[in-house]
Structure formats: structure tokens, C-alpha cells
Amino acid sequence: MPLTQPLPAAARTPAPAASPLQIRDVTLQRGANSIFSGLTLDLPEARIGLIGDNGAGKSSLFRLLCGLDVPQTGSVTVRGLEARTVSSKRPGLVGMVFQNPDEQIIFPTVAEELALGLSPSGMPRRQAISQARVFLESRGLAAWADRAIGTLSQGQRQHVCWLALLIASPELLLLDEPFASLDQPGQALLARDIARAGQQVIVSTHLLDHVRSFARVIWLERGQVRADGLGEQVCAAYQADVAARIAAQALSYQ
């Protein structure tokens, strides 16, 4: 049964920062596709999971929150700022791990890529690269510093994307399917990092165990909120729906 009731107040753990993320009556069209039509969401919790089939709108929601896409109507604000202005006004506010690491990585080596995350702080480049080396060493990854990005596997590149976000340490972490290519140890490390992060984290995933314990999980379906509530309940409802569709052989690619 769809769960659309609001979370009990006790289940909501507000993020430390003052004003929450707000999506107000947003319409988003990409090319010929209508992605969102009248979407409204308040996102104040410290941990929020985003689930749903391929094409449901998870990445599109992240693109709105980090200002990469601008809605045709409605508004998206992050801590009181219009999302599309955040990268210029407060570059340290929002950071995102892209679903595809190759959309994120710019520099040829790991240390250079990580150093990029320190540039909004005004740190000189040489110092940033040496700090990136120290950071990699602290994670047991000193040997990665001079590795050419192109010589890393997909999962390793995804790991680099997460490290780049960790070292940059923005106030809001948007993680779009960050577990997708990671091996089991990599998933465990990332789950540990997320649990320890002092920032607000929004994470989309098909690996429901990584968000099942969250106080809030949102299930998107064709650009609409199908369910929004406790992680355990929403994940169970989604799994039941998938199981029913499998049984009815009513599965489709969108």
C-alpha cells in the first residue's frame, strides 16, 4: 500500500543548518520529457534516502538541488539561496557525487582531482595537492595519488568521486547511486563514511539496505512521490510493489 502520510515528528532528525532544502511546485521539462509536474518537497532531515525505478526522477531531483537544472516553474532553494545561484554565491555549500563518475572527474590524476575540491577555500594549488596526498595516505591510498584516472576501474573512479567530496567537505552531500559500482569493502567504507558525516546527506540507491535505517526515505515514481516516510516502511513498500510487478509480469523499462 502506498505510504504517503507524513513522518511522525519524533522520526524527523533535523539537519544542523538553519533553513532546509525546499522544492516548491516545480515543473521540470527536459527536451520532450516532462520530468516533474508540481513537485513540492521539504528536505530538512540529516539523512534522506531516495529510491525508485530507473527513470523515476532521482538524478533529476539531484540536478535541481545542485542547480544544474533550473525548473520551468516553481522554485528550488538550498539554505535560503536559489539553487542555481549556489555554486557562484556559496561554492562550499553543495557537493554532489554523480551517478556516472566520468561526468564528475576533470583532472588526469587522483591527487589533482582531489585538490580541486580544496580550491573554493582559496588554498594555493601546490598546497592543495600536497593536502590531497596526505588525505589519500590517511585512507591507505597513498599509491593512488599519481594514478592516471583512466587507469582506474569504474568502481575505483566512483570511489575517487566520493573522496573528492569528502576532502571538499561541503555542507550538503548529494550522492547519486554512489554504491552502484563499488565492491563490498568499498560499500562498507562508504556506508561508514556516510554514517560518520557531520553534514546533511541525501543518497539515492537501488541497494535498499544502505538507506533502510534512515529516518526518511522518499520513493519516486514517474516524477512523483509515491511514498515518503520511515526508511524501513518505504523500502518494504517499494520491494512489495516490485515483487507484485514481477509476479504479474508487469515490469517495464521507462
Ligand SMILES: Nc1ncnc2c1ncn2[C@@H]1O[C@H](COP(=O)(O)OP(=O)(O)O)[C@@H](O)[C@H]1O
Ligand atoms: N538529458 C535528458 N533529456 C531528456 N530527458 C531525460 C534526460 N535525462 C533523463 N531524462 C528523462 O528524465 C526522466 C527521469 O530520469 P532520471 O532523473 O535520470 O531518473 P533516475 O535517476 O531515477 O533513473 C526519465 O524519463 C528520463 O528518460
Ligand SMILES: [Mg+2]
Ligand atoms: Mg539516476
